[in-house]
Amino acid sequence: MTTMTRRTLLKAGIAASIGIPLTAAWGDEVLPAGPITLVVPFAAGGSTDVVSRFIAQKLSERIRHTVVVENTGGGGGAIGATRVARANGNGSTLLMGTVATHAINPLTTKNPPYDPQKDFTPVSLIATVPNVLLVGASVKAQDLQELIALIKAQPGKFNYGSSGVGTPPHLSGELFKSRTGVKMEHIPYKGGGPAMIDLIAGQIPILFDVLSGAASHIRAGSVRALAVTTRERSASFPDVPTMAEAGVADFETYTWNAVFGPAGVPPAVVDMLSLQLQAVVALPEVQAKLIELSATPAGSTAEVLAQLVQSELDKWGPIITSIGGLKRG
Template sequence: MSPSTLSRRDLMKWGAAAATLGTPLPYAFAQSALPKGPITLVVPFSAGGATDVVSRLVAQKLSERIAHSVVVENVAGGGGAIGAAKVAKAAADGSTLLMGTVATHAINPLSTPPSPYDAQRDFTPVSLVATVPNVLLVSSSVKAQNVRELIALIKAQPGKFNYGSSGVGTPPHLSGELFKSMAGVDIGHVPYKGGGPAMTDLVGGHIPILFDVLTGAASHIRAGAVRALAVTTSKRSPSFPDIPTLAEAGLPGYETYTWNAVFGPAKLPRPLVDLLSRELQAVVAQPEVQAKLKDLSATPVGSTPEVLDALVKSELDKWGAVIKSIGGLKRE
């Protein structure tokens, strides 16, 4: 299974090169290009999660830069599909934006027929904000100390091992399926209703292996409650520089990650798109924002609309192949 050809390194390089920094836009200029009322940034998940935390930080800093109210609205449900569909149907005037993810713009449209929206046709890409690695974890009862040893252990006892994830169709689940395919191992999937319950069972030794978002797993790794064998990105996480990537630990070419990015409805006016993209890039470049994102084990990016558009296309191609290889996804 080949990974995306658009690497995380490319995203960071292009995003940094595209960023235009400086002081906030003059009030009059910003007001002339933006909608008359407040901008609503829809978060398609519940409050308190990683996407919500990132969104509130970005909304606050963007509001300060453009001298215009930006408020967060949580519209949870359908693995992100309900909130995304709301934005897809909103007026193309900049009053409603979406903090999208790999779930809203790749996994859901590919696995929930019929999808309530088209991930490309129904949205205007604005800017990629950050990427977050997934991580391969094992319980303390598993003897394998690295990825190669884990693969050998699973192959020596086919059918004995299972891995957990935060649910069917989530990025950690599909990261596990890509691992299964590329490593050529016989390993079952145990879906949970969220990363929290899955982590509880890993710590308790009820499951031997877990793929999780690094943001949620970080405190457990630091506490020594679980053992991290590898992150799923092409480069090591700055938050955990001692944890190797899956690619360097035994599966060359392996790469997956979760991301947050801002989208508008289709046909958002180009001058407005350019303004918002430029300001979002500047927000992500602020030291305070960079520090907060890194605390969340996220990698700040910031990008042009074109880079985000290319990312969505590459993610649809990659995850479409993975989902097809496992016979599709059936959500509970």
């Protein structure tokens, strides 16, 4: 690393620690020329998209580079992730990855189009988010046990939606079926946004969704939340019980949002972006927004994110095997 680059990173670290934005000169010295594309591997309107657009705006303000959000949905996040895995490793293309793109998809695909560790450069964990079981207005059940009884009394009538095959909400649904013995068909969508539209419209009765994407609809009363899928209740919705509290034991699933680059992003670029993303997440308005979206703010080093990916692969492997593997493609 050159003396100039070391000095630049030192300045960036100081800027991040005291909460001031980079000057254009500092950013231009390390970051690639031109705009940075942040690929969201799901359709617009879903939880990952909402978080990504807010983070992109704040990051753009700090580094004084345009950060463009590009939605590339499909394949439970695999299509967008593959696009980034094959992109130029200069840091001009980034991915807002999730547990789906970096653990579940590789574990549920016979021939994965990318390696979640070798083909990406971790940058920073942004936030963690619970999943939630939702029902539409036409479903008469007011709590989880009533829903289970309703499904068992009318086998074949109920189905559930998710943001795509192999996503955390999908696996939440499959785990729910396994733990309760109910029979439901899975209806996959190209993101949480389209799935929520159909839930509200009555096209599907049940939806497993990421809580950050569902929060505004729950507050509006257009859908009902029966349980969150984490071990503890969400601070944003303290009246919504956990699966365990609602009578379904040994149940924990959640998702997260984290920024990755393709393999081979220069360390100076990784350090710069990681520092700035940590600073973005630490901003009071960002903290407030993430909490409003029912996400828990994180902001981490690249090393911490790499450790998370490994731990998620270790965790989800046995769970996926226990419910039949879900191998596809």
